[in-house]
Amino acid sequence: MANIETTDPNGYKPNQEIFSEVLQSLAATDRNIIAVTSDSRGSGKLVPFGKKYPEQIVEVGIAEQNLVGVAAGLAAAGKKVFAVSPACFLTARALEQIKNDVAYSDNPVTVVGISAGVSYGALGSTHHSLHDFAALRAINNITVVVPADNFETAQATALAAQTNSPVYLRFGKKVMSTLKENNDDAFVFGKGRVITEGNDAAIIACGETVFPAVQAAKLLAAQGIHVTVVSMHTIKPLDTDLLAKLAQQCKAVVTVEEHSVYGGLGEACASYLMQHGLHKPFRIIGIPDEYTVTGSQQDIFNHYNITKEGIADVVKELL
Amino acid sequence: MKNPLPLSGEGSGKGANCRFTIHDCRKSASLEPERPFHVCRFTFHVTARLGNSATIADCRFTIADSRKNTLIMNKNELTKRSVDYRKKILKYIVGANAGHTGGSLSCIDILNVLYNHVLKVSPQTFTSPDRDRYIQSKGHCVEALFVVLADKGFFPEEHLETLCKYRSHYIGHPTKKVKGVEQNTGALGHGLPIAVGNAIAAKLDKKDYKVYTLMGDGELPEGSNWEAALTAAHYKLDNLCAIVDKNTLQITAPTAEVCNTDPLDEKWKAFGWAVKEVDGHNIEALKEAFDSLPFEPGKPSVIIAHTVKGKGVSFMENNLKWHHGVPNKEEYQLAMSELENSMLNAAV
Ligand SMILES: Cc1ncc(C[n+]2csc(CCOP(=O)(O)OP(=O)(O)O)c2C)c(N)n1
Numbered sequence: 333m334a335n336i337e338t339t340d341p342n343g344y345k346p347n348q349e350i351f352s353e354v355l356q357s358l359a360a361t362d363r364n365i366i367a368v369t370s371d372s373r374g375s376g377k378l379v380p381f382g383k384k385y386p387e388q389i390v391e392v393g394i395a396e397q398n399l400v401g402v403a404a405g406l407a408a409a410g411k412k413v414f415a416v417s418p419a420c421f422l423t424a425r426a427l428e429q430i431k432n433d434v435a436y437s438d439n440p441v442t443v444v445g446i447s448a449g450v451s452y453g454a455l456g457s458t459h460h461s462l463h464d465f466a467a468l469r470a471i472n473n474i475t476v477v478v479p480a481d482n483f484e485t486a487q488a489t490a491l492a493a494q495t496n497s498p499v500y501l502r503f504g505k506k507v508m509s510t511l512k513e514n515n516d517d518a519f520v521f522g523k524g525r526v527i528t529e530g531n532d533a534a535i536i537a538c539g540e541t542v543f544p545a546v547q548a549a550k551l552l553a554a555q556g557i558h559v560t561v562v563s564m565h566t567i568k569p570l571d572t573d574l575l576a577k578l579a580q581q582c583k584a585v586v587t588v589e590e591h592s593v594y595g596g597l598g599e600a601c602a603s604y605l606m607q608h609g610l611h612k613p614f615r616i617i618g619i620p621d622e623y624t625v626t627g628s629q630q631d632i633f634n635h636y637n638i639t640k641e642g643i644a645d646v647v648k649e650l651l
Numbered sequence: 652m653k654n655p656l657p658l659s660g661e662g663s664g665k666g667a668n669c670r671f672t673i674h675d676c677r678k679s680a681s682l683e684p685e686r687p688f689h690v691c692r693f694t695f696h697v698t699a700r701l702g703n704s705a706t707i708a709d710c711r712f713t714i715a716d717s718r719k720n721t722l723i724m725n726k727n728e729l730t731k732r733s734v735d736y737r738k739k740i741l742k743y744i745v746g747a748n749a750g751h752t753g754g755s756l757s758c759i760d761i762l763n764v765l766y767n768h769v770l771k772v773s774p775q776t777f778t779s780p781d782r783d784r785y786i787q788s789k790g791h792c793v794e795a796l797f798v799v800l801a802d803k804g805f806f807p808e809e810h811l812e813t814l815c816k817y818r819s820h821y822i823g824h825p826t827k828k829v830k831g832v833e834q835n836t837g838a839l840g841h842g843l844p845i846a847v848g849n850a851i852a853a854k855l856d857k858k859d860y861k862v863y864t865l866m867g868d869g870e871l872p873e874g875s876n877w878e879a880a881l882t883a884a885h886y887k888l889d890n891l892c893a894i895v896d897k898n899t900l901q902i903t904a905p906t907a908e909v910c911n912t913d914p915l916d917e918k919w920k921a922f923g924w925a926v927k928e929v930d931g932h933n934i935e936a937l938k939e940a941f942d943s944l945p946f947e948p949g950k951p952s953v954i955i956a957h958t959v960k961g962k963g964v965s966f967m968e969n970n971l972k973w974h975h976g977v978p979n980k981e982e983y984q985l986a987m988s989e990l991e992n993s994m995l996n997a998a999v
Contacts, residue, residue: 371869371902371909393872393910394839394901421838454749454815455823458790458837627817635817 347485347503352377354489366411370399376416396421400429407439419445419461435473442492442499449590451504453628466595474498476567480542481511487519524571530558534578537588547640579610584650593618613650730997737963739798747815753960753973755795757898764937788842789867790824805831840873850891869901872910884923889945893953898960931956
């Protein structure tokens with residue numbers, strides 16, 4: 333959790349910081365916006381929020397189950413609640429609260445999983461969330477959103493505040509840039525964003541892995557291979573229209589995610605394609621089912637080929 | 652060989668079971684005293700032959716109780732070890748550019764007393780079903796644990812140079828890939844339930860090993876702790892000892908402001924535990940508390956150790972910044988020189 337970079341020459345920020353800024357601007361005009369934290373306001377970049385709106389932050393201490401239960405109660409009483417804690421604890425320890433008190437009871441909490449995936453790198457598997465898509469995909473009545481860049485994060489946060497049903501927002505702690513120069517497309521839950529276009533292959537990625545996917549597309553373009561890259565920011569409900577269209581158009585489909593290869597974006601896509609007779613060469617890039625290699629987030633990405641070269645190689649293998 | 656050196660110190664232990672060894676710190680040699688030696692009381696005097704230029708300051712002396720396979724050290728020795736451990740904690744945190752500085756410094760005296768005075772465990776006995784178990788629930792303070800385990804010979808200290816690096820087993824929380832670590836921890840609120848399971852197994856197997864777990868005070872709001880506390884009292888686990896490192900700070904703010912758990916002693920008592928409060932940096936007080944376990948027959952024991960987060964380095968003490976702050980070059984040098992000074996004081 334040490335020294336992370338939070339300033340960037342281009343003004344880019346970690347998505348967690350964007351989330352917090354948007355939440356502050358929402359709270360300025362809406363007293364019902366409440367952040368609930370579990371000794372997590374520092375990692376959630378919510379210290380300024382807490383200073384500015386001390387009555388709109390509820391601190392429960394290191395107690396994630398309690399965090400989600402309290403959030404559900406606040407939401408049931410009409411508050412617009414963001415329950416913020418590291419994704420690893422939130423979606424493992426408090427899974428039953430998410431399942432029963434939020435999703436099943438339909439209390440419109442936004443469960444915000446910060447420092448997700450392997451953001452905590454060398455802190456090890458206790459601090460990794462490589463299971464959260466799988467766990468939450470199997471729970472009815474929760475939208476699962478994994479914004480990639482600062483734009484998607486801002487949009488997703490604002491949208492979650494307006495959504496009257498449970499949402500899971502998940503992001504990492506790295507400084508992220510912007511995927512598109514003009515962010516002129518509408519951001520809607522359940523609709524993937526096409527970042528680059530090409531008919532040789534489709535790379536469907538989410539969260540921080542969209543960036544190496546875009547770089548892979550550039551590498552491939554230089555070799556005459558043109559690929560579509562999608563930021564599939566909503567894992568559930570999946571944009572199956574876009575998926576079907578790409579599978580028809582392209583010769584191969586590759587998915588990339590900072591999650592176990594089991595139960596995540598890749599298997600969601602595979603399941604849809606298989607059941608709809610869209611059989612194209614297909615590969616899931618993610619974290620395999622093994623004792624995760626140790627090291628920083630970048631070390632782990634490098635080790636499992638979540639890099640521009642690694643992704644480009646898989647595309648070439650399939651073509 | 653020079654003239655015999657008179658040494659004196661304090662220790663505990665009885666009669667013929669004790670062996671006394673003098674270590675020459677300059678060359679890692681150990682020497683036996685001139686005449687057979689028995690410790691009967693808490694003070695002793697002995698003469699021994701040491702290398703040519705040895706002075707008392709070069710010597711460490713330990714008394715081992717051969718029945719218990721534990722080391723009994725005098726106060727000076729343990730105090731010096733704590734300083735040494737603190738220096739190493741900082742060294743490896745700086746090397747990794749990551750780590751939990753404040754909480755490692757607050758619990759190191761507890762770990763020192765546990766591993767050098769209390770626990771019946773060693774690299775040789777680590778696979779024995781009869782060994783004492785230590786589970787570090789506040790896993791984020793792994794640097795403290797690793798430094799002590801290296802000192803006890805569980806692995807070569809150089810391994811810690813790989814802390815948090817690609818493919819190293821030495822990561823930011825305890826894992827069983829590292830010899831000496833009992834359980835993988837890091838998510839808070841897991842140590843006590845596992846310790847309770849260990850302690851129930853000991854009772855079922857009629858074994859007399861003891862189980863210890865170290866928790867942070869910020870960690871206590873996790874409900875799993877209190878669920879386990881109930882089970883421990885229900886099963887009358889007087890072979891279990893929890894230690895709360897009550898340094899009164901967590902990440903966001905003082906624990907009392909984040910989620911107040913005071914009065915803490917009354918909570919544990921209400922859950923059926925026997926409680927002792929000690930100064931968690933006072934080696935003698937810690938030894939005394941551990942030596943008097945179980946505090947009440949038929950009850951699990953908890954030691955509430957009053958500690959200072961960042962203890963030993965003036966600018967780190969009681970400062971939230973050092974929860975997981977990594978010292979820069981100047982801060983590191985300053986911290987090391989402060990610790991070296993306290994080492995000199997400890998030697999007097
Ligand atoms: C279940 C869980 N929630 C949150 C964290 C993140 N975390 C790591 S250390 C810490 C603060 C711990 O405070 P305390 O127990 O007082 O430890 P100390 O001050 O001794 O370092 C938190 C919130 C975690 N490791 N596990």
